[in-house]
Amino acid sequence: MSTAVFPITAYSEIVKVINYLNNNHSAAATSGKPLIVRINTKQDDRSAAQNRLYFKWLDQIADKTGNSKNDLHYTYKKKYLAAIYVANRQDTAEKHRALLSFKNVKQHFGGLERQKLDADYELLVDVFIRDHIRSRDATVKEFTAYLNKINVHAHRDLGVMLVIPDDLKWCYKPNEV
Numbered sequence: 001m002s003t004a005v006f007p008i009t010a011y012s013e014i015v016k017v018i019n020y021l022n023n024n025h026s027a028a029a030t031s032g033k034p035l036i037v038r039i040n041t042k043q044d045d046r047s048a049a050q051n052r053l054y055f056k057w058l059d060q061i062a063d064k065t066g067n068s069k070n071d072l073h074y075t076y077k078k079k080y081l082a083a084i085y086v087a088n089r090q091d092t093a094e095k096h097r098a099l100l101s102f103k104n105v106k107q108h109f110g111g112l113e114r115q116k117l118d119a120d121y122e123l124l125v126d127v128f129i130r131d132h133i134r135s136r137d138a139t140v141k142e143f144t145a146y147l148n149k150i151n152v153h154a155h156r157d158l159g160v161m162l163v164i165p166d167d168l169k170w171c172y173k174p175n176e177v
Helices: 013-030 046-065 069-088 090-106 111-132 140-158 166-171
Strands: none
Touching: 046 069, 046 140, 046 166, 069 090, 069 111, 069 140, 090 111
């Protein structure tokens, strides 16, 4: 029998625990492996739990795609988290506008000068993502929006149905953005 976790956030959820015990206690006792019930309070705050869920999802996506978790983390920050920060944070939006200005200026050059500017632009984008788009700095609302985008991408584009472990279901509320 696998471990069952029942986060209790409302009185109605206690019924699930009672039903589980009613359905499984006699089989467990008969097999010589009686159920053990542990009750404790939640140890994570929502942001820490969201972070654990995020890295579990990266594992699931990495298993499907063959990409490393680090590559996926960077790609998703660049693709999704940067847009969330640009929309919500003035300082990030200003840095982003500076990058776009550089991108527009480099369009006016050609040949070797353009190649050098293209390389410089890619370096600046990399620094922007690494130094200014950090997932640990996301608010709960921003991180929820980020998780939503990854969940949609995984399902729609990769055919991956991301699993939310029972002990983390309380921290992912996709409709709370």
